[in-house]
Amino acid sequence: MRRIIYAWNYLEWGGAQIHLLAIIKEAKKEFDVVVVLPEGSNKQFIKFLDEEIVEYEFFKGHVTVEPVRGLMKKINKHRKKIKSERALVRYLEKFDLADNIVHIDLSPQQSIAALMRLSWRTRVFITLHNALPAVPKWRDRLWKMKFGAISHFKNFRVFCSNQNAKNYFKRYFTEEFGNTIEVTYTSINPPEIDAAISENINRQEILEKYNLPSNKFLILCVGQFIDRKGRWTFLDAAKKVCEKTDDVLFVWVSNSKPNAEDLKKADDYNLGENFRLITSDEIGSERMDLFRVFRLADVFTLPSFVEGLPISLLEAMALGIPSISTNVYAIPEAVKNLETGILIEAGDDEALANAIITLKNDDRLRKKLSKNGREWVLKNFDEREAARTAIVAYKESLGVK
Template sequence: MQRPGGSCSSSRRHMSGASRTPIQNRCTRCLRARSFGRCYWTSGIRLTFRDSSSRVGNLLRHGQRQLRASSSIWGSWQARHSGSSPAVRNSALMTSERQKAWEAAGPLTINLIWPYTTWGGAQIYFLSLVRNAPKIWKFRVIVPEGSDPELMRLFSNAGADLFFLSHVRNPTPAQGIVEKLKRQLRRLRSEQEILAFVRERTSPGDIYHIEAGPWQSVSLLKKLARRGKTFVTVQNAMPSNVSEARKRAWSRRMTALLSMPSFELFGGNQHAVDDIRTFLPAELHKKVTISRATFSRTDVNEALAMPLRREQVLSGLGLRPEKLTVIAVGQFIDRKGRWDFLEAAKLLKDTFQFIWVGPTHLDAGEAARVKDYGVAGSFRYVLSEDAGRSRAEILAFFRNADIFALPSYWEGLPVSILEAMALGLPIVSTRINGIPEAVVNDTTGFIVEAGDAPAFAAAIKKLEDAPTRKRLAEGALAAATGEFEEIVSVSNVFDRYINAEAP
């Protein structure tokens, strides 16, 4: 990108909104947005520029504004609660002792494995393990080719070694027997490649932490557990809409796995832990422990330190800075409740405006359906890469909103909800799996039944009241400081890494 005083040469046209309409305030030659007289990627969305070495730098020193933290939710809460909470202080003291035990275990090699290229909370969770582990521990990340380059960069910068597989097993829905057979074949090929890699590139005694269903990938997990300590993190409760015969089969498989000394399960929330234990005999319950979905306090603090540019960002998207703004972050898919979010946008378009930040472009069918809701003036779909390159930049983008809302149909406990809470946003979400553990009705936000779009909209409508919005924002911020802290979650995992039985 060029220096000030000229237009950049790129012809790429950055678009925003459901219909991908141009962002306002653009460079006249490249159509990228201007900010403070310079040509940036979007108006206040990508607060970055490329210098002569093509490195990306934050614009924290350009057009710096006073943060006015004293008037923000975060500032007012921080002023009343100076210093860390007792839970965090106690955790820090406890972790100091645990750290000594982790380091005393000596060098460990941990292989983090997932067979798909889409990413979300599970990958943020794995990244937190790499970032917080003792320096003498070595991490390998084993993933398919085509995995997100920015995500891979984050792992590499954290010190992990990257290895790539040729087979991909993305979790796509299968319709009909033929598609289901093809999906199973993809799974088997992926698992065969993982096993071949493990035999050739890892050593007996390594630790394996893998994203795989313990009710499905039994053969793979047994072979890994015979080679080294093996762990699986399960974010969701087991599906309930299946036959009793299938539940009995799942119970047999998981009982066989957990009867192996070197195999253990983590539940990403208490609901998942409790549900999985119902499939197991009582003597195996101790091998299913909690390791909560977590957020990076470092990223949150970095986001809070960035200047707030709400007027620029929302104006650049063609939205009104003075209007109450609702944000959702995640894949734009049915199980995330995307159409309920659009229905709420339609019902509340006179008083609220809505933003969904997602990792992929809308296809033609999705864009057409969004258009049918008639919310062109009050809804925008923003690509994650336009919201920010780093997670901290994306979290800074959250701060342009007043409310975080996610009407999920099926989730564990989304990391994005915890991140929004840590940023001081009130939450509206659904009573699904682990979500009620964080979203406490009328304390940290409002919770409704999944699939009830009018109730979801009504809950958002309640937050039109400023005192209610402020009270719930402060409750969300307080709840995020404690058991959901990153160090608490990773400490539980590291304890099991060193204390679990070897094969």
């Protein structure tokens, strides 16, 4: 049986890994599948792989994705990235790559050498999630040269996890190559969502488990507690809302623990029992554990500055939670303002606060967004359809039906 090797070189996990896991679950029905990831990877994600009975192996040499300040730190980070990519490619080359596939989380603008080296040896797939940051013209031209160069490798293929990303990246690749890009939407697992909704939960028991106060209107965010996810916009809005009403609770679930500096900054908002930061290791390793927390929410919000099509937002909408997010990148593909959710501009804490208060006071609007949001996501973002698109592309690259 042909093999697909899924690989990345960073420790953090999030929507990109959940997106790949959805494809892996279907791919392993028709291919041998192995995941290659760095030593020290998140134990919770490893548990997800174990639950799906997916084979995995570790290599030495992870890369740091956190931004750094200062010239020397940036140089050292770049050196470490190069070493990490070399270590990953060397590890992958120990497999028989000739008649197999590598689906790797690298991008041409940063990792062109590694992608070219692999594309000489085997069929390579990558998934691109959101537009690149604004850069000087000379760098943008350099990126276009790199994307153009990799376009000429017949073994190289690209997926995008949303239509916005496809429209954006088509201009970087050659025209012929851009037309081959397939969209494998970031999606939800409908049976898993339905099981979560049908479960009879004890709300009070779950609140007590996380030391959360009762009888408060709960606003939830799920995502890494980092700048690009809009963490300070969330807390700025929380402060404004709490100045008008005290019967609210803001909860942020992060898959990693913030550093001491960030925790202190969050504490300086003086939100007291109106704000709680929960890390995923407090919740547990089962997906259903997280869905139980979702079901506590009266409103979900994700005030991101940079985002593809976030899985946490799709899951919240599929669970029937009225949702607020930002008018950036692919989010409007899911959130239609005042129809399937509420859209605000990134960084507008005043608009976020107002949207939360509006939903708190308007039961009819909450019910409308709950119903419409759930129906839209279930209809358009089914992970099984995304996986089928990927598997067809895998087979085409191998010349099999």
